[in-house]
Amino acid sequence: MRYLETYRLVGVPDRAYYIPDFISEREERSLIEKIQSVPSARWTVLSRRRLQSWPTQLLQGSILPTTDAIPNWLAESIIPRTIDLGIWSASPHGRANHCLINEYEPGQGIMPHEDGDVYYPMVATVSLNDGIILDVYGKSDDGVRIVKYRIYQEPRSLLVTTDEMYTKYLHGIQEILVDKELSSDTVSNWHFLSKETRESIGMNGGLLKRRTKRISLTFRDVKKVRNLSRFLQTK
């Protein structure tokens, strides 16, 4: 946990951590290859992105059956490292037991939302292939959502959000091709970004073009894990 504290974002609600280069380029390539080679039926295709759920989609807010686990190719390079960070030490299963893989083409995104209480309030997100701006929304007095914080997730980085950052704010990715007005004033993890990223955004006047598809791996601990036979009995 002490190691993790060096990556804590300041100036945002408690708590968020950003670790650049959390996985290697080799691990990134291998994950992308595996993700792209799963049978197409494994993808849920939505109008603005597609996704895979591992080990399964949630059923009535739980994972089912318990014998399934996140496959090794997805778990092995990431889950043990997130356990070592200490982030799951108080979670029901002491580790992530679920992973949602989202794939976004340039211009695609996800509406502002909360992840809800089906999960232990912690998300560990690894980004692959391209970076993206995650917007964190608060609510103004008249109920309108406003962007309060912006976090740039570089490829191979890990973003961890928990506590109030998880429970009191919404998050989303805008459906645009170019993110604008990015600087040390507007991006909460600016000082953790690579020099190359900061310089390139600076030289482009605070603009960042989405170049290619971006894939996110979001690891969570689903609170309820049900046994298949018990689930069938209760139906």
Ligand SMILES: O=C(O)CCC(=O)C(=O)O
């Ligand atoms: O792709 C991301 O970084 C965010 C995904 C997300 O918001 C979610 O899976 O709930």
